[in-house]
Amino acid sequence: DTGVSQDPRHKITKRGQNVTFRCDPISEHNRLYWYRQTLGQGPEFLTYFQNEAQLEKSRLLSDRFSAERPKGSFSTLEIQRTEQGDSAMYLCASSFGQGESGYTFGSGTRLTVV
Amino acid sequence: AQSVTQLGSHVSVSEGALVLLRCNYSSSVPPYLFWYVQYPNQGLQLLLKYTSAATLVKGINGFEAEFKKSETSFHLTKPSAHMSDAAEYFCAVSEGAAGNKLTFGGGTRVLVKP
Numbered sequence: 696d697t698g699v700s701q702d703p704r705h706k707i708t709k710r711g712q713n714v715t716f717r718c719d720p721i722s723e724h725n726r727l728y729w730y731r732q733t734l735g736q737g738p739e740f741l742t743y744f745q746n747e748a749q750l751e752k753s754r755l756l757s758d759r760f761s762a763e764r765p766k767g768s769f770s771t772l773e774i775q776r777t778e779q780g781d782s783a784m785y786l787c788a789s790s791f792g793q794g795e796s797g798y799t800f801g802s803g804t805r806l807t808v809v
Numbered sequence: 810a811q812s813v814t815q816l817g818s819h820v821s822v823s824e825g826a827l828v829l830l831r832c833n834y835s836s837s838v839p840p841y842l843f844w845y846v847q848y849p850n851q852g853l854q855l856l857l858k859y860t861s862a863a864t865l866v867k868g869i870n871g872f873e874a875e876f877k878k879s880e881t882s883f884h885l886t887k888p889s890a891h892m893s894d895a896a897e898y899f900c901a902v903s904e905g906a907a908g909n910k911l912t913f914g915g916g917t918r919v920l921v922k923p
């Protein structure tokens with residue numbers, strides 16, 4: 696068990712560019728979550744997958760955001776036409792079942808849009 | 810809808826003194842409750858969780874929390890603060906056995922004075 700891995704750790708991009716982040720969950724975890732955290736705030740839910748199915752999306756997830764989890768393993772989060780307001784830490788978490796064993800978080804990807 | 814309120818965005822304690830971080834939640838179903846700690850530029854680490862077993866929950870690093878249904882609270886305590894406890898702490902709730910995501914409070918930053 697190597698925990699939840701996120702790549703890259705940091706990303707600086709110019710406004711208007713597209714970015715993609717990757718999350719590798721704990722292998723036996725069937726649920727995978729994406730959260731966004733801005734400075735001084737708690738994480739906010741974006742979306743989650745159960746296996747390969749995307750079961751819920753927050754209204755925070757605008758049309759510029761898309762997430763996938765092909766084959767129910769790793770997941771990608773893509774942001775198109777980035778805006779300065781997208782600058783945040785993007786956290787991935789995974790869990791088994793309904794979270795009774797806890798949710799394990801990755802170290803996050805810090806996005807800076809300049 | 811579930812929500813979490815953490816009273817006090819900043820708490821300052823002396824080394825060796827009691828740490829008390831307050832968390833109140835709302836949930837329409839029996840909740841699962843969690844405390845996470847976050848160090849600068851890192852992800853979230855689980856301190857402890859309540860999932861409908863014992864109401865007094867012991868976690869890592871000497872922390873514990875008590876679930877009080879009548880008060881809808883899940884306050885976090887540690888008898889004696891250590892310098893390494895300086896971090897940000899987040900309380901989170903999920904919808905228990907029907908849960909699919911965590912909802913976080915705004916966080917409390919702990920400063921430990923020597």
